[in-house]
Amino acid sequence: MLDLKYIRENPELVRQGLLNKNAKDIIDEVLSLDEERRTLIMKTDELKSKRNQASAQIPIMKKGGEDTAPVLAEMKLVSDQITLLDEQLREVGNKLEDILRHTPNIAHSSVPVGKTAEENVETKQWLPSEFSFKNDFKVLDHIELGKKLRILDFERGTKISGSGFPLYTGKGATLERALLNFMLDYHLKHHGYTEVLPPILVNRESMEGTGQIPKMEEDMYFIEKDGLYPIPTAEVPITNIHRGEILTEKDLPIKYVGYSPCFRREAGSYGKESKGFLRVHQFNKVEMVKFVKPETSYDELEKLVVDAEDILQELKIPYRILLLCTGDLSFSAAKCYDIETWSPAENRWLEASSCSNFENFQARRANIRYRNETTKKPEFIHTLNGSGLATSRLMVSILENYQTPEGKIIVPKVLQKYTGFEIIE
Template sequence: MLDIKFLRQNIDFVRKKMRERNVDVDLDKFTSLDSGRRDILQEVETLRSERNRVSREIGQKKKNKEDASELIDRMSEVSTRIKELDESLRKTEEDLHDLIMIIPNIPHESVVYGASPEDNPVVREWGEKPDFDFEPRPHWETGENLNILDFARGAKITGARFTLYRGMGAMLERALINFMLDLHTSEHNYTEVLTPFMVNKESMTGTGQLPKFAEDLFKIEGMDYYLIPTAEVPVTNIHREEILNENDLPCYYVAYSPCFRSEAGSYGKDTRGLIRQHQFNKVEMVKFTTPETSYGELEKLTLNAEEVLKRLNIHYRIVNLCTGDLGFSSAKTYDLEAWMPGHNAYREISSCSNFEEFQARRANIRFRRAENGKVEFVHTLNGSGLAIGRTLVAILENYQQKDGSVIIPEALRPYMKGIDRITL
């Protein structure tokens, strides 16, 4: 959520930024609601002030055994009027709030203008595409042939976009989770947390999933709880409604969680394989920082995610999402795209974002300056470190052998009982 004062004073700038994002927001409605609100506020506060003053007078008179009935009658009318104004104020503020909550973040100045993912500039690349002396197979073939991925059984147990992992496949998934958690906790200084996988409406609103993207979420029937689409939600909300000490910043968390997404609107996209599932595993990194350090922290966060692919020796590139591809809450996002030979394409495997104070404002996460005790909003950041299922895809596709077996990357072998290859 944007600062209402900033919005008020920079309405044309915001209008331009919204156009660059290709979103349609009624900012004229904002202006009229906002000034309407202030008009009502001034009137009602003046009346309240009078009521407070006169009520005190009434108390005095009663104490002195004087007659106060005239004042009481007058204040009774004032109170009625206050009640009316309160009601219209409440309505105006509700409308204003509803509007503000669906306005996306403003892109950082280093984000280039662009309409679609094709316009995302490539920032850097690492490693090389592997050479194959045979036609590389997509992971779903390799996975089914090795009997480690069972799409049919997943569909039977639940439905489309659910997969049963078996034997070495299940073990590889678990190895990846542990490998990533160990890397980020031992070498990158993150604190591991294990969170609830269902959250309430306030948490979903805090990080920006609600109110605008309700259809992307799974909701528990009969309760106001939602399945998390990413650990970003519970982890960022750890400090909702809190004031942190500046000395405690930056604060790094890493969490494993399953993620649940309805994938509404992706019908027909990535229907085969593990790329797009209703349930997948992810290791997520979250940072809380001061405003002046957040962009430096974004670079470090992205490098932390990259380190995973480096250790697994998988070729990837980094793109800087353009204005048209940027997520709702984000001011700047780097996507890590891993090379997937079976797809003959780069596929997103991590997304690292700086939300600046957008989420902090929604979730009311602040910190106190050590220097002068002033309270400010923190900046929040997060990035996948990495999406586990897609990393498994990358391994199956990059490490596949002509005979259909798959080599286990060396870094993972300690987590795989020393096994160096998956064969039938």
């Protein structure tokens, strides 16, 4: 959520920021509601003060044997007025809150201005030694490989649940598990994260805290009977670990890494993208989440990207990094890098990770603060998260890049001690 005070003090800056993010310009409406709200607050506060004074007087008068009836009658009127004004105040406050909750974060100044994904900027490309974009044999795509080697069974996944719910079998299942374990272990051992294994059904407050709701509500699964949402990413439960808390400055940065399955309805996005692993309703992901002091968050974002890159370099998977332009940023993000891995069969890059700095946008919604040692005051922290990484798209790249001309798959070196086998045939 954007800071009302900041909007009040920098209306044009925020207006431009929203424009750059292809968002609705809400500035004039917000300013006028804010004005109205403050006027009402002044009025009610004055009346409440009056009431409080009378409340202190009444028992004293009673003790002194004075007649309190006139005061009581007057205070009755005051109370009625307060009730009335409070109601108006609540209405205005709710309207304001509703607008702000539906308004996205604005981008950091280092983010390129742009309308669509076309204007994202590639900042890096990393290719393993001896890698070539051209193959001297006919490459199979991950669906063909999965079927031939009996490691992925999309048809039966569909039978069990519906399309977009992949079934891993045999060495495919083992490979997936190996990949997850490798990623978790690596972040724990080399990057200093604390492991968490969070709940995967969360309540509405948690979804609102990280900003999936209300804007993306249609893309979320929902269990009506219990009012719970299957998480679209572990970002939700992990960021909400500290919802409503005031953290100690010396504990920062707090860095969590956790595995979870992720559930997305992907409403209305069926089509070409939806075959195999490219777009699924359930996938596995290792997520990194950081709670940091505001002044460090952009350094932490760069480190977060490197943490994700390390995994790909260990796996020797070709990838590139995109700096998303303002128009392609997600609702809550102020700056975001996407990491895309190469798919030889698709002959294109596939998004496997997204590393974002939300600044205090989520912290404000979820009320996550830390006590500033210098000012002694609670201040909103900055939250970041990044996939480290999502296995579905990554698995596409692993299978396709590690295939041999005979259609076998070599297990990446770093995964072999996890799988217990070196080749899938």
